[in-house]
Amino acid sequence: MYAPPEHRPAPVLLQPLTPPALPPGNPAGMRWLAELHADPQSCLDAWTAGRLAGIPLGRFEVLRVSASIGYAILQNGPRTAPVLHTVALGTTDFFLIPGSMPAHNSVGMLQQTGVLPCPAPGRALPRRRTLPLPGEHVSPEDLAPTWLVKPDGSGDLWHGEQVLAATHSAYAYFDSLSHHESTPAPAQPGAPRPEAAAQFIAASRRAS
Template identity: 35%
Template sequence: MLTDTVLPPANVPGLRWLANLHPDPREVLDTWHARKLAPIPLGNFHVVRTTSTLGILALQQLEQEAPTGRPVLWTRPHAVMDFLVAPTPLTWQSDGAGQLLKDGSLECPPPGRASDMRWPSRWAAQPDGSGYLPDMREIVEALLRLYHQEADRPEPESVEVRPPAAGAAAAFFVTARRVAADVH
């Protein structure tokens, strides 16, 4: 634990939670104190990555539906938003809407420093320290709805996110069905 470390006053619970996701929390704090992004390994969480435009709209919609402590990182140089989600054995990728990242690490600024423009990334929604991570399906469904709206595509009648059939590779199959009217 980080009880013997002096932490910045802003968002101490979120900072503590995020640093503890790393095998060496003290290394994360040292990296942040050196004003660098800290690589937090994926594994205790996964990331749904999407474009900044779609991510901002999804975050606004999700917060209106149910305000929670969903951590969301915005990276300016790459114009992407990363929704931290609960680990899942499944995978997901959609042309244009986003993808699920499960390997590697996420370069994170310390929570509580969102207004510091020197960081290339900042928290659009900071981790609150509770450890709450949404289910991937919640984020994926919001992104797909918005993707169809933003691209001026016909919105699907329903969006079905389901695991694969028994024995198939672990993947999410996303199907969008739309009933077309017969025009004569």
């Protein structure tokens, strides 16, 4: 039946579907990290709620080293692959290409299985900025890690040989400082600061 224009129902405008909003931070890095989980949405939900998301190892491995060694590695190598830091534990976690690092090495502890708790890339901040004193109570919130190098969505991972080379380069530099009574010449750009030498050498020898 014909209806005059003034009596015709107004057309219904369909709103385009939009994907669920990601929490503030680094969207590309979040999507890449979440896709490493069997249920990516559960990771995004955890990050939106301000919680850690457990990312299973397998498509990447983790090399856990002391904070001083981790600092030296970052000073002597590129900063393109993810690195986590837990202030309360004094540890640094490097995301590695699977199979690229020997299980028995002089740098740190290699983790090939299990789950790694991760904050939202580009969002979380360290819960504390100092190491706990002996006997001091450490809460679960204190143990939450933060990103030194957050995932950028490219999928880049550290190669084990790259980490070893950066560590050996830093150790050689630090060791040269410990054998000179006078102030050494300024290091090349990107070299570790001299004041980190004592910490690095002590940590390296404990790890070896």
